Amino acid sequence: MSDLMAAEAISVRNRWDLFRGGSLTGLLLISPTFLYALALLALPILIVFLYSFWTQDYLTIDRTFTLANYVRALTDPIYRDLLGRSLWISLLVSLATVVFSYPIAWYISFHGGRRKGLWLFLVTVPCWTSYLLRVMAWKVILGYQGVLNSGLLSVGIIDQPLTSILYNSNAVLITLVHSWAAFAILPIFVALEKIDRSLVEASRDLGDGAIRSFLRVTLPLSMPGVISAFLIVMIPTVGDYVTPKLVGGKDGVMIASAIESQFGKGNNWPLGAALSVTTMIVVSLTAAFCVLAFRGLVRRIR
Known part of the structure; x- marks a missing residue:
């Protein structure tokens, strides 16, 4: 023993x-x-x-604990509206990006064949150029005398150049969707590649049509990639600074511009920090809500 x-x-x-x-x-x-x-x-x-818990008077930092910065960030109509606009634009951008990216990822995964690598290579080509150059390119395209207006005028669709496609939230939406498309296509593609093709074939053998098979098999199984793509796009676009600055105008200003102004010309770092922390918290809560909403959608589809 x-x-x-x-x-x-x-x-x-x-x-x-x-x-x-x-x-x-x-x-x-x-x-x-x-x-x-x-x-x-x-x-x-x-x-x-x-x-964010301190105060600043010109160049002097008072390290006495205070919540005044958060109170101002949450109650001041300017900052509240900017945060709401930023969150709304980011949600629209994320939704539009996923909607436009999913068919591309689906086609590459299911019909790309031996050329999947080539298609993915072409998807990433726009990312080779500077983000700033891509935004500036859209500024040229959407301008009053830009490529889009000139093309529409030449074919007679419009009588005068459109003024509603630049220096507003529409321009920010279009530019961000294009800029982040590749980052949405790749995770969706990875999720689609993991789907066992025999499951799709089984659903077709059991009488499901192409649409019903997609809704009951392909879409639910690829939802992790959709959620990842949505979050990958949503979280950074809330705090995007370059795009609203170049193509947004006064109607496309987002919360990042207010934060930058407080750290810069405003010379109020504590308020800028409070705006940053508030934005991070709101974005985190929104992301968690979106994940729960997507999971609920998957359960209903199934």
């Missing part, structure tokens, strides 16, 4: 030594990445969070 207990103790100790050695090796492997992410991501967010 004592020999069995001793053998068991030795076995447990050996397993513990292996576990401890593996854990130590794993920690050593991930520690540089973890410290790098902590220094470049968590630390700046922490600094911004601390600043």
Whole structure:
């Protein structure tokens, strides 16, 4: 009996030594990445969070704890409207991007054949150029005498150039959808590639048509990619600064412009930090709500 207990103790100790050695090796492997992410991501967010509870008078920072910045960020009609507009535009951009990207990803996955790599390569080609250049290109396209107006005038569809497609929220929407399309196509494509084609064939054999088979099999199984694409587009576009600045005009201003002005000309870093933190919280809650809504949609479809 004592020999069995001793053998068991030795076995447990050996397993513990292996576990401890593996854990130590794993920690050593991930520690540089973890410290790098902590220094470049968590630390700046922490600094911004601390600043949001302080006040500033010209160049003097008062570190007395206060919630005045958050009260102003949530009650001032200007900031509240900008945040609401930014959130609304980002949701529209995300929805439009997913709707336009899904057919492309579906075609590449189901009908791309041996040329899937080529199609994906072509999808990523616009990302080779600078984001700023792509925005400027849309400014030329949507301008009063731009490519779009000139083309519509030449074929007689309109009598005078359109003024509602530039320097407003419409221009911001169009530009952002194009800029983020590739980032939505790729996760949807990956999700579609993971679908077992025999399931689609089985649904067709059981009498489902092409549309019904897509709604009952393909779409629900690809929903993780759709959710990922939606979040990938929505979260960054809320805080987009370049696009509204170049093509938005006064009607397309978003919350990032207000944050930049407080850190810049406004010289009120605590208020800018409070606006940033408020935006992050609102975006996080909205993202969580969207995930729950998509999951509920999948259950209803099934």
